[in-house]
Amino acid sequence: MLAWTGATILYAAYLAALAWLVPRFARARTASLLGVFFAGAVWWSWPGLDSNTPVTTALKWVVAPSLSLLGTYRISGAFFVRPSEALEQWLLSIDEALLNGTGLLRAYRRAPLVVPEIFETFYVLVYAVVPAGATVLLIGGHQAALDRYWATVFAAELACYAALPWLQSRPPRALEACGAPGGAARNLNAWLLRHGSIQGNTFPSAHAAGATAIGLAVYSAMPLAGIAFLVIAAGITVATVLGRYHYALDSILGVAVAVVSWSVLRS
Numbered sequence: 001m002l003a004w005t006g007a008t009i010l011y012a013a014y015l016a017a018l019a020w021l022v023p024r025f026a027r028a029r030t031a032s033l034l035g036v037f038f039a040g041a042v043w044w045s046w047p048g049l050d051s052n053t054p055v056t057t058a059l060k061w062v063v064a065p066s067l068s069l070l071g072t073y074r075i076s077g078a079f080f081v082r083p084s085e086a087l088e089q090w091l092l093s094i095d096e097a098l099l100n101g102t103g104l105l106r107a108y109r110r111a112p113l114v115v116p117e118i119f120e121t122f123y124v125l126v127y128a129v130v131p132a133g134a135t136v137l138l139i140g141g142h143q144a145a146l147d148r149y150w151a152t153v154f155a156a157e158l159a160c161y162a163a164l165p166w167l168q169s170r171p172p173r174a175l176e177a178c179g180a181p182g183g184a185a186r187n188l189n190a191w192l193l194r195h196g197s198i199q200g201n202t203f204p205s206a207h208a209a210g211a212t213a214i215g216l217a218v219y220s221a222m223p224l225a226g227i228a229f230l231v232i233a234a235g236i237t238v239a240t241v242l243g244r245y246h247y248a249l250d251s252i253l254g255v256a257v258a259v260v261s262w263s264v265l266r267s
Contacts, residue, residue: 003151003265005039008068011158012039015075018165024081025165031078038071061138065150066131072161073206077198079165088169091203091247095172098248099241108242113183119242120185122235126207127192129232133214136225145221148265149214155261156213160206160254169201173244189243205246208254209261211236216262 012035019025019032099105108116130153137145211233219226237255240246246254 002147004065004068004147004154007151007154007158008072009039011072011162012036012075014162015079018079022165025079027081028075028078031075035071035075038068057138057143061143061146062131062134065134065154069130069154069157072158074198076161076164077200080168080198080200083168083170083200087167087203088175091169091249092172092175094249095247105242116242117183117185119235119239120183120189122232123189123207123239123243123245124185124192125232126211126236129211129214129229129236133218133229136218136229137221140222140225142221145217148220149217152217152258152262152265153210153213155265156209156254156258157206159257159261160202160204160209163204164200164202167203169203169247170199171201171245172247176244186243189245193245201246201250203247203250203253204257205237205240205250205254207240207246208233208237208251209257212255212258213261216258220262220266
């Protein structure tokens with residue numbers, strides 16, 4: 001069993017235990033059962049992808065893990081019951097000191113539209129970098145590094161998802177009257193989040209954690225490509241904060257989670 005398939009099964013079991021043992025998560029019982037079934041199906045079907053054709057290789061090392069990660073995110077969303085206003089206000093107070101107190105957010109909102117559009121474009125890339133990192137390793141001849149790649153990414157992202165039932169908050173964009181400057185990329189992100197987001201805030205930020213973990217995992221096998229992915233990860237992380245998709249502390253902790261996951265799993 002590969003590390004990421006094992007992580008998917010353990011995470012599904014964790015969510016199922018919460019759904020059936022904690023009364024306030026009872027609404028998530030159906031979703032948790034689907035998660036267990038999904039994780040079991042991934043584990044059961046894996047031996048069937050042992051042939052080395054390009055299609056099965058792509059399914060095994062790019063498509064299946066990417067869809068599994070998306071599935072764990074969606075199922076985790078069923079555990080979002082009620083935001084903690086105390087947590088939200090605490091996170092906003094940190095943002096007030098780090099972003100408003102320094103004038104950083106005000107300068108960002110007054111910058112020419114091209115500036116926020118660059119960061120919004122980085123944010124859009126968060127959906128592409130997950131399979132892209134695996135694809136680059138596969139094309140670069142580093143298939144042996146893919147198990148560790150996915151282990152690192154799953155460890156970072158699942159750590160963020162696992163905290164969602166206990167640390168529930170709405171993203172700052174849902175609480176603040178003055179949003180980020182709007183443009184084509186901003187509107188695209190708004191549409192994607194409206195139709196694809198669980199509408200709850202992951203604390204730490206799974207966006208920052210996942211993007212950083214991808215950059216570090218690719219860097220371990222292909223340093224030049226890894227640097228490119230780390231630049232994208234930095235852009236995504238900054239965009240999560242300035243675009244008000246996440247609180248500053250979310251993204252800082254997300255990066256820390258990724259660094260820890262990478263450090264532990266590369267040894």
